[in-house]
Amino acid sequence: MLFEGRNVLVTGGAGFIGSNLALRLLHEGARVTVVDPLVTGCGGNEFNLAPAESRIELVRASIGDKAIEERIAAADVIFNLAGEISHIHSMLLPERDLEINTLAQLRFVQACVRCRPGVRIVYAGTRQVYGVPERIPVDETHPVNPVDFNGVHKYAATQYHMMLSRTGHLDAVVLRLTNVYGPRMALDVPCQGFMSAFLRKALTGQTLDVFGDGLQLRDPLYVDDAVEAMCLAGWIPELKSRSYNVGGPESLSLATIASLTARLAGAPQPVRREFPAERKAIDIGSYQTDSSRIKRELDWRPRFPFETGMSRTLDYYREHLERYLAAGDPNPPCKLDHPQ
Numbered sequence: 207m208l209f210e211g212r213n214v215l216v217t218g219g220a221g222f223i224g225s226n227l228a229l230r231l232l233h234e235g236a237r238v239t240v241v242d243p244l245v246t247g248c249g250g251n252e253f254n255l256a257p258a259e260s261r262i263e264l265v266r267a268s269i270g271d272k273a274i275e276e277r278i279a280a281a282d283v284i285f286n287l288a289g290e291i292s293h294i295h296s297m298l299l300p301e302r303d304l305e306i307n308t309l310a311q312l313r314f315v316q317a318c319v320r321c322r323p324g325v326r327i328v329y330a331g332t333r334q335v336y337g338v339p340e341r342i343p344v345d346e347t348h349p350v351n352p353v354d355f356n357g358v359h360k361y362a363a364t365q366y367h368m369m370l371s372r373t374g375h376l377d378a379v380v381l382r383l384t385n386v387y388g389p390r391m392a393l394d395v396p397c398q399g400f401m402s403a404f405l406r407k408a409l410t411g412q413t414l415d416v417f418g419d420g421l422q423l424r425d426p427l428y429v430d431d432a433v434e435a436m437c438l439a440g441w442i443p444e445l446k447s448r449s450y451n452v453g454g455p456e457s458l459s460l461a462t463i464a465s466l467t468a469r470l471a472g473a474p475q476p477v478r479r480e481f482p483a484e485r486k487a488i489d490i491g492s493y494q495t496d497s498s499r500i501k502r503e504l505d506w507r508p509r510f511p512f513e514t515g516m517s518r519t520l521d522y523y524r525e526h527l528e529r530y531l532a533a534g535d536p537n538p539p540c541k542l543d544h545p546q
């Protein structure tokens with residue numbers, strides 16, 4: 207068991223990817239502590255950690271809080287997944303996104319340097335930093351040109367990790383993830399991206415909307431494959447200051463992703479709709495990951511074709527749907543209350 211007896215800290219571990227990672231680490235023999243205040247408007251859900259019962263400690267605090275310093279000091283490995291993923295939220299409330307994705311991260315990495323210098327820290331970065339691709343597939347040398355505040359703020363946090371690693375204060379690895387999907391993704395939080403909206407509609411028998419011609423490519427990554435990449439990045443020594451693009455095994459159009467999801471869920475076939483202006487403004491067109499660096503250096507491979515991953519995802523939600531769909535509006539509008 208890879209993490210037998212190791213103390214691991216998972217920030218954002220009540221959220222979608224973080225909870226899947228925390229459960230996997232527990233399975234690998236780790237002592238797991240999750241730091242997550244379940245921020246309103248993000249995807250955290252206490253039920254995500256239910257299979258662990260009381261075997262995972264959930265600390266309901268922000269990564270920017272002093273109160274978590276003793277948890278940092280005790281960690282052998284840190285997986286840093288705390289964050290806000292919504293691009294639309296970041297445009298509506300940029301200061302909120304700055305606080306979550308950058309300021310809290312700055313406080314956190316400084317605390318790591320103070321309390322646990324040199325610790326391996328795996329940061330969940332995003333393909334959004336590349337913006338509209340100049341070429342696909344996108345490798346790690348592609349220019350960084352984000353099209354929204356989320357991409358800018360996530361890039362700043364990425365650079366905090368990289369700079370502190372280059373200068374010998376931390377041992378950071380950054381994974382730039384493409385669109386991840388799977389069990390435990392929030393379905394009732396507005397503006398979480400197309401995958402959450404497709405799943406919500408498919409599971410409630412609604413017609414999925416595809417904006418524009420639907421020909422934009424994506425390479426969806428099943429969450430277990432993302433978690434495997436994280437575990438390897440947390441485990442393999444001598445990766446100082448490396449960043450890796452991590453993408454799914456297939457390149458599919460949004461129209462194909464929608465129609466496969468609808469078919470597997472038994473929902474009506476999707477319809478095309480005009481691109482809403484606020485989404486069009488931050489659309490990146492087609493994206494495909496070049497994952498060859500992580501394949502070569504960490505021997506990672508995505509194992510789940512889209513149909514397999516989506517079938518597993520739908521099975522999970524069919525069993526637990528009431529834990530992910532709050533009563534009320536089945537298509538919540540993009541609205542957040544936050545002082546600017």
Ligand SMILES: NC(=O)c1ccc[n+]([C@@H]2O[C@H](COP(=O)([O-])OP(=O)(O)OC[C@H]3O[C@@H](n4cnc5c(N)ncnc54)[C@H](O)[C@@H]3O)[C@@H](O)[C@H]2O)c1
Pocket residue numbers: 217218219220221222223224241242243244245246248249250251267268269270286287288289290291306310330331332333360382383384385386387391392
């Ligand atoms: N889901 C994707 O497709 C995707 C793609 C690329 C990158 N990522 C990155 O992966 C990470 C996890 O994404 P996710 O999809 O699981 O999102 P999520 O919203 O499901 O989970 C994020 C969690 O972070 C928590 N959080 C927010 N601010 C915090 C703070 N200050 N302290 C501690 N916890 C905090 C939230 O409460 C939430 O539970 C994020 O950093 C995101 O940017 C996700």
